[in-house]
Amino acid sequence: MRCFLRIAALVVLATPVVVVVQAQEDGTTNSAPLTPTQQTRLRRHANLPALSVDATNAYANREEAVALGHHLFFDPRLSGSGSLNCTSCHDPNKAFTDGRKLAQGVGLINRNTPTLLNASHHRWFYWDGRIDTLWGQALEPIESPQEMNGDRVAVARLLIQDKSLRQAYEKVFGSLPTPSEVVEWPAHGTPRFDRPEERDAWASMSAEDQALANKIFVNVGKAIAAYERKLLTGPSPFDLYMQGLEQGRTTLPEGMTPAAVRGAALFVGAANCRMCHVGPLLSDSEFHSVGIVGNDGDVMQLPGRFGGVQKLQANPFRASGSFSDDATNKQAQLADRLVVGPELWGQMRTPSLRNVALTAPYMHNGQFDTLEEVLTYYSTLEGAIFPGHHQEAILEPLGLTDQERADLKAFLISLTGTPPEAIYLSPPAAAEDSSQSATSSSSQ
Ligand code: HEC
Numbered sequence: 001m002r003c004f005l006r007i008a009a010l011v012v013l014a015t016p017v018v019v020v021v022q023a024q025e026d027g028t029t030n031s032a033p034l035t036p037t038q039q040t041r042l043r044r045h046a047n048l049p050a051l052s053v054d055a056t057n058a059y060a061n062r063e064e065a066v067a068l069g070h071h072l073f074f075d076p077r078l079s080g081s082g083s084l085n086c087t088s089c090h091d092p093n094k095a096f097t098d099g100r101k102l103a104q105g106v107g108l109i110n111r112n113t114p115t116l117l118n119a120s121h122h123r124w125f126y127w128d129g130r131i132d133t134l135w136g137q138a139l140e141p142i143e144s145p146q147e148m149n150g151d152r153v154a155v156a157r158l159l160i161q162d163k164s165l166r167q168a169y170e171k172v173f174g175s176l177p178t179p180s181e182v183v184e185w186p187a188h189g190t191p192r193f194d195r196p197e198e199r200d201a202w203a204s205m206s207a208e209d210q211a212l213a214n215k216i217f218v219n220v221g222k223a224i225a226a227y228e229r230k231l232l233t234g235p236s237p238f239d240l241y242m243q244g245l246e247q248g249r250t251t252l253p254e255g256m257t258p259a260a261v262r263g264a265a266l267f268v269g270a271a272n273c274r275m276c277h278v279g280p281l282l283s284d285s286e287f288h289s290v291g292i293v294g295n296d297g298d299v300m301q302l303p304g305r306f307g308g309v310q311k312l313q314a315n316p317f318r319a320s321g322s323f324s325d326d327a328t329n330k331q332a333q334l335a336d337r338l339v340v341g342p343e344l345w346g347q348m349r350t351p352s353l354r355n356v357a358l359t360a361p362y363m364h365n366g367q368f369d370t371l372e373e374v375l376t377y378y379s380t381l382e383g384a385i386f387p388g389h390h391q392e393a394i395l396e397p398l399g400l401t402d403q404e405r406a407d408l409k410a411f412l413i414s415l416t417g418t419p420p421e422a423i424y425l426s427p428p429a430a431a432e433d434s435s436q437s438a439t440s441s442s443s444q
């Protein structure tokens with residue numbers, strides 16, 4: 001493949017990290033490192049915008065909701081066994097992933113754990129996009145028998161009975177029933193089909209009590225989502241580089257190397273990565289198959305977006321559902337208008353490439369341990385299986401040279417931003433106190 005950018009000269013200045021790159025394109029010496037077209041294209045990928053309003057969650061930007069959500073994110077009492085919390089798989093010390101090929105909760109999950117960094121910017125959640133609200137997403141792992149195996153009745157009871165959680169909840173969402181008002185409730189309960197015992201218990205509750213438990217559970221999701229909206233990364237070396245270019249600077253900021261600049265040019269040039277990894281998230285927020293098979297090796301067992309749309313439209317916690325704070329907003333209506341067609345089979349959401357250097361292994365099935373392996377795959381498409389005749393027309397083996405793969409890797413590394421505010425990376429101080437007091441006071 002033709003390399004888009006030929007580096008004519010590398011002039012190393014005062015410090016090793018600050019270099020001026022002079023690029024030569026089509027015979028003309030250009031003092032800018034990228035051609036105007038490359039710059040225009042790359043501008044689309046730079047600088048995450050401010051997080052947009054989530055109209056489906058009226059509490060999304062409330063600091064008291066963030067505080068409660070922060071607490072709940074780290075609280076193992078949301079799980080059935082009392083030993084798993086969100087950080088069991090989304091570890092703040094591993095960029096909110098688990099570093100594993102496949103996630104391990106109560107059971108083994110056949111998906112790689114995505115990062116939560118900047119996840120609030122996504123429009124669809126999960127690899128197959130089977131939910132369209134961040135708060136609705138949070139409710140799924142709590143009750144999934146493979147993940148945390150908790151249930152909404154136990155979660156609602158916890159909020160009602162734990163003094164500190166109760167206070168934090170009431171500050172945001174208003175008053176809860178007293179513990180004596182829920183003594184008749186079963187210990188566990190959920191309407192989920194994959195939890196037969198808890199489902200029977202749920203059926204024994206009055207419609208009123210069910211509605212109350214649902215409301216508290218949904219608010220738990222809304223608080224967790226408010227916290228997740230704080231998990232944003234700051235400018236990456238690539239962003240700083242692009243900001244510099246806007247101001248006519250050609251010096252490279254710390255962390256941006258000439259190789260990364262060449263990789264950036266390839267990304268928006270011959271390698272055509274931008275066809276899917278586009279915009280400031282480096283994701284088009286859409287679904288594609290790049291030929292990665294399921295963990296059983298069979299793409300026909302992998303519904304991907306095909307199943308995702310069906311699940312989304314049946315999910316009571318979706319944007320257009322009755323628990324949404326703005327069921328009529330544009331996004332809400334979008335989900336209900338999606339049409340399931342065979343071309344969706346096996347498609348996965350294009351992952352964001354921000355912070356991708358921190359989130360190995362890669363792909364929905366965790367099949368690649370390193371970025372090198374991912375790039376070798378795109379180079380050869382070896383082992384790719386596309387369901388039916390739906391191979392993405394834009395995907396073809398790129399035949400990248402060693403140098404080009406190294407350059408693309410350098411570019412991917414330059415997409416690592418500064419971490420979120422440190423306070424959000426560890427449990428809130430009060431959380432530990434209150435769970436201790438809860439265990440000592442309510443030790444059953
Ligand atoms: C047992 C491991 C495990 C636990 C525990 C877990 N998750 Fe996840 N999480 C995953 C996996 C695996 C996926 C991707 C699953 C899929 O796409 O089918 C995921 C996906 C997500 C996503 C979607 C990200 C995206 O880019 O679409 C969010 C948000 C999320 N989890 C938040 C949470 C929260 C909040 C909790 C705690 C209430 C939690 N998770 C608990 C493993 C886990």
Ligand code: HEC
Pocket residue numbers: 267271272273274275276277287288289290291292348349350351352353356359361362363364365371374378392394395398408
């Ligand atoms: C046709 C759309 C498309 C194109 C073109 C494309 N990608 Fe992807 N990319 C995806 C999708 C979809 C996935 C997830 C696939 C899966 O897990 O099944 C993915 C996954 C990845 C991952 C793994 C991310 C993670 O968190 O697991 C990396 C890295 C990546 N792509 C980089 C690139 C690069 C570099 C290029 C150009 C050489 C490129 N992609 C071209 C759609 C695309």
